[in-house]
Amino acid sequence: MSNKVAIIASNGGLFDAYKVFNIATAAAASEKEVAIFFTFEGLNLIHKQAMQALPMPEGKEFMAEGFAKANVPNIPQLVEMALELGVKFIGCQMTMDVMGLTTADFVDGIEVGGAVTFLEFAKDAAPSLTF
Amino acid sequence: MIKADVQLDAKGLACPMPIVKTKKAMNGLEDGQVLEVIATDKGSKADLAAWAKTVGHQYIGTQEENDVLYHYIRKCDPGKSDAVENQFERTISNEEIVGRTGIILDVREAAEFAFGHIEGAKSMPMGELEARMKELDMDQEIYVICRTGTRSDMAAQQLADAGFTKVYNVLPGMTAWNGELTKNI
Numbered sequence: 001m002s003n004k005v006a007i008i009a010s011n012g013g014l015f016d017a018y019k020v021f022n023i024a025t026a027a028a029a030s031e032k033e034v035a036i037f038f039t040f041e042g043l044n045l046i047h048k049q050a051m052q053a054l055p056m057p058e059g060k061e062f063m064a065e066g067f068a069k070a071n072v073p074n075i076p077q078l079v080e081m082a083l084e085l086g087v088k089f090i091g092c093q094m095t096m097d098v099m100g101l102t103t104a105d106f107v108d109g110i111e112v113g114g115a116v117t118f119l120e121f122a123k124d125a126a127p128s129l130t131f
Numbered sequence: 132m133i134k135a136d137v138q139l140d141a142k143g144l145a146c147p148m149p150i151v152k153t154k155k156a157m158n159g160l161e162d163g164q165v166l167e168v169i170a171t172d173k174g175s176k177a178d179l180a181a182w183a184k185t186v187g188h189q190y191i192g193t194q195e196e197n198d199v200l201y202h203y204i205r206k207c208d209p210g211k212s213d214a215v216e217n218q219f220e221r222t223i224s225n226e227e228i229v230g231r232t233g234i235i236l237d238v239r240e241a242a243e244f245a246f247g248h249i250e251g252a253k254s255m256p257m258g259e260l261e262a263r264m265k266e267l268d269m270d271q272e273i274y275v276i277c278r279t280g281t282r283s284d285m286a287a288q289q290l291a292d293a294g295f296t297k298v299y300n301v302l303p304g305m306t307a308w309n310g311e312l313t314k315n316i
Contacts, residue, residue, distance in 0.1 A: 022146060022147050025147045025150075026146070029147065029150045029151045029153075029154040029182070030150070030154075030182055030185045030186055031154075031185070031186050070145045071143050071144060071145050072145045073145070073148060081151060085151070085154075
């Protein structure tokens with residue numbers, strides 16, 4: 001049985017962030033080796049400023065109340081927890097170049113790599129997930 | 132209340148926090164100890180059972196009271212518990228103890244006993260055996276049982292060393308028990 005979980009985060013909304021980090025922290029807490037490849041808008045999820053206020057999907061703003069009521073941790077908390085549990089964050093070099101971003105724009109502890117870096121990790125991972 | 136070695140209050144926390152907290156709390160337990168996780172997240176019941184299965188701990192059960200869930204998980208060191216060979220020579224099968232005179236001594240943890248034991252069995256967790264063995268009658272047959280026969284093997288040996296002569300280790304133990312189960316929950 002594979003002990004790796006590989007995740008691609010390619011969208012930058014609040015819901016995307018929850019999907020990515022909930023699965024990642026749950027997997028890491030279950031003693032899986034987890035790597036997330038952040039590409040395109042997915043980079044927002046670990047961008048120091050952007051991750052503080054990720055947008056809700058249009059028309060779903062009413063759900064903010066539900067999030068508060070359910071006592072769901074906020075995204076920076078989930079990011080911190082994921083890193084603490086040993087989840088590996090890989091930023092997509094190509095997207096960063098296109099957007100003019102450097103590692104200093106992101107939370108500490110990220111690696112930067114290209115598609116092959118992720119593929120190498122994901123080749124024997126199960127499951128591989130894309131959000 | 133069911134007795135546990137360590138308690139974790141995860142009330143009010145949403146997924147995946149109960150799991151993350153449980154994992155951290157589990158690091159502080161000794162092999163064989165029981166963790167009680169108190170949670171209000173309804174999903175935690177299925178999640179904790181699945182988590183325990185994935186990482187190799189024993190999910191004992193969940194009790195619900197006024198919308199609060201009390202989960203019990205016993206820490207198992209993978210590769211350790213099953214690797215030990217049983218030493219105690221006098222053994223008896225699950226089936227053979229049915230209807231026999233003597234007492235069934237269940238040496239599993241209190242939480243395991245509470246979630247299902249053989250009717251009439253006496254609970255004496257392994258860790259309490261030495262202090263409590265004086266409660267036992269030396270003239271009676273004693274059938275020592277646990278989950279898989281490992282703890283009962285050690286307990287039977289401990290009783291024999293203390294001078295008990297009519298002691299049996301019941302194999303394979305509660306995991307293979309097909310009869311009725313009594314619960315104290």
